[in-house]
Amino acid sequence: MSTSFKVNSTSLKEPEEPESTANASASGRPVPMNGSDEEQEQEEKEVEAHNAKDLEDEFEDPYAGKWCGGFGNHTKAKGYNILGTARGPIAMSNIFLSTALIYLASEEVGCVEETEDGGMQVVENCEERVFGAFRPSALITNIAVISGLMSACLMPLVGAIIDYTPRRWSIGVTSAILITLIQIVQIGTVSSTWFPMAILQAITGFFYQVQMCSTFAYMPEIKREVSTLTMTRFSSTWTMVQFGSQALFLLVIVGISMAFSFNDVITAQVSQGINSVNIIIAFTVAWRMMPKVPARHTLEPGQWLLLQGFKQNWRTAKRIQKHYKRSIRWYLLGILFAEPGANAFTVVSVVFLSDKLGLSGTELGIFFLVVLVCMVPGGLVSQAITRCTNPSISFRFSMMFLFVLGIIGALTLTKDNVKPIGYVWALFVGLGLGSFYPSEKLYLSMIVPKGIEAELSGFYVYCSQLLGWLPPLMFTLLVEANVDQKYGLICTVCFFLVAVAMISMSPSFDKVLEEVHQNDFDLDVEDSDDTNNNPNNKRTVGTKNGSSSMDSNSVE
Template identity: 20%
Template sequence: MKSTDGPAGIADLTPLNRAKEQRAWFFYDWANSAFATTIAGVLFAPYLISIAEKAACGFVSEDDHKCRQSLELLGLSISPGSLPSYVITLSTVLGALLYPLIGALADRTARKPTLLAGFAWTGAAAAGLLFFLVDDNWLFGSIVFIVANLAFGASTVINDAILPIISEEWERDRVSSIGWAYGYAGGGLLLAVNFGVVTFHDSLGLSTATAVRLCMLSGAIWWAAWTVIPWRGIKHHPPAAVEHVEGGIVARSFGQLFATLKDLRNYPVALTFLVAYLFFNDGIQTVIGSAAIFGEKELGFATGTVLGTYLLVQFVAVFGAVGFGRLARRHGAKKVILWGLCIWMVIVSAAFFIPDETLWPFLLLAVAIGVVLGGTQALARSYFSLFIPKGKEAEYFSLYHAMDRGTSWFGTLTFGLVYQFSGSYRPAIFALIAFFVIGALLLLRVDTERGIREAGNTPPPVI
């Protein structure tokens, strides 16, 4: 009888089983990207504004005939055009409180795939309810989107925590990169179908509003259906290397969170990078989340045109990630990220001057966004991994993801407030340059060699 405990041989099934789990894991990026692109990225914000304008003024604004009335909620006056920004702001503030705890909870349970699927299906169910967002019921749409967005972020926190469990250090970059590729491909594929539905809605016998609602429903169904693959394909792995704290699982999760935050003080370079990432990622996420509003409501493009432009961004982002990765091998990740932030500054500056209803400058801007979007996101994650002490990848990536999904609200709040006081999306999007400038200045203070040394990791050939 042959042993399966020795060196890798024909009876050692560990690499094969790990590869099977990795393939299953890839499909969660494929699944949840439908929400990130079709719903959150393109369709929800402009559609919610239309619903809010109808509630405030009794009509949907077109061209120069804009709705100047405000919505009233709890004694506050809300401009319909600012509503999506405030909705995203509220959901991300709530996420800032929840995501680190969820990450600590995931570290303390073997049932991570079940938690992943539970949050995914909760988010998909809430996103599916957007199909019933009709007439002037803007409050209903705002609430269900907040639930969907919170569940989306929570599931992705857990998804990140699974990565170090199903991959060895030497293969983690490859596994993570393939996951990104699956996400761009899955989101882009469904977005292409929805682009056709919205563009040719008349030929399909649908109104624009009905086409948009059906497309958002398709994103929810896609998200829920493809989540079955990682739920079934990823095994339950017992937790390891967690702090010993007393109490039930919730109390232990709080204890784990406090231990991680306390430990982070021993790695000041990692902390500095997280603060820098908070700012520049906030700017990136706000530009992406507000691009559809800017294209439709400020520049006057049809929903189908904006969908097609967003699809272009998805396609270019694949090549942007690969190109930035190659540049990083030659020049170091920090330097290339800084180059990317300079391009982001140019993008938000150029957006201020784009003429209304002029397509080619809008498309050029989309190409530029695609190049730096994939590149900065991919490199930021791999660069941060250099500062994580071995055995604590899941904990630190939970904090990283909390910065990604849970604290990106200054940008949307800034965007919404500037629009509220100026009545234009041009100064609102230009105001985001501050986030890229602050993020770049903080990133300049990150001592890469010191951070790698403190974490006990081996530096790459070029840093």
């Protein structure tokens, strides 16, 4: 599973189906009947007044004046919040486990040496190969490649199962159980078990994506049940809680490791143990709060569930090419490279800092703690740039910043200066990532056409995962070709440059918005025609692309 940090700041509203006349009558609403013009006009006024009252009640904020973290009696929001406290430490524990796996793989082939203080460290530029197949330094990126390929190939199927069957809750619980069991087993990561543990880690990366997909599917439902103001408060709380759980986990593990002078392997074992206890409690409590739900859509006769997710992706791609070739198309082409670049940046950084520059697991924990803390002001920087310009410029600026920052770090950091300068680099990495994710989601939220929010958010998630395996694969190939790891890091951040080039192909942001709004009417007509031709067709789509909704405020 890759270590990635995501701070998303925008949620997409799931479109609601109009209430039928029968439902309106059953709910006590006045329904216009045939009669004289005056009677019909009076009835229409009554309906309008009744609907206005319902709208006022619907958006009345029951949490006004309360602490922003209060969820009241909204059980799903509470469960969603607790699930964040499980996902955060899982991602952070990967840092310590990755360091231990690199050390144990190096030890397997005799690529460790004793340090002056009596400790052991990995030999730089070790040319020995594990099982004659790959170098120890390529182990973590190989894990990321396997996880990325599994997600790219299987997530559309998982999304279709979540959307077309009543098994959303079961999938969430099953993935939580499997993740927990693997985390418990990985407490036994030692010299004789490291390779099976590495295989389990690759599988965990896929289960982690399944867990997020099933969890995020509840977000549109929560959004429909509360006001916009309440949803904003919920989202802010989810972000703070997950962010806090990650930071607290890092502080605890680093503190224990420093207090008892643990080596990388023992630190990883402690990390997995504490993480296991945490997720057992969090997953159990959270999923007991999340309800079982019916299928959101029904397969038409002759349709096959196995292919439904892929078919929906193809239909969405054709719709974007037809209606939004100057706006959304270029944004999603940019996402194809931006998201894999950002995710791989953190994965490759773990290898670069631990294997080449010699940072221990504890020191890596401190490094990423600095990154986490500095992501907060990074978000403020993104807001400031957006106010002065627009989301497109802000998004491209954050990617260019990370591109330049990656090159500077790769070319300047050495074993001699990494202890002081490496943490300064971490500060700027945090600023860059903290600016990248909010600006990315803000851009998307402003170009989502009316009525296809769920469809586009699912397609966005799939685009973000489609090439997730490519940057770590390129790093692995360079390492195996005996190329210095710093050039592998530079190659990884070049994905940001490609993303900037893609998004720069779109016109000015005002014209992007103009194209999106102009095509809203065309989509309404198109969908109306489709519905008339096939009454079973529904406009709303959900998780079959890979996820029904983006995690609006997550730090993963």
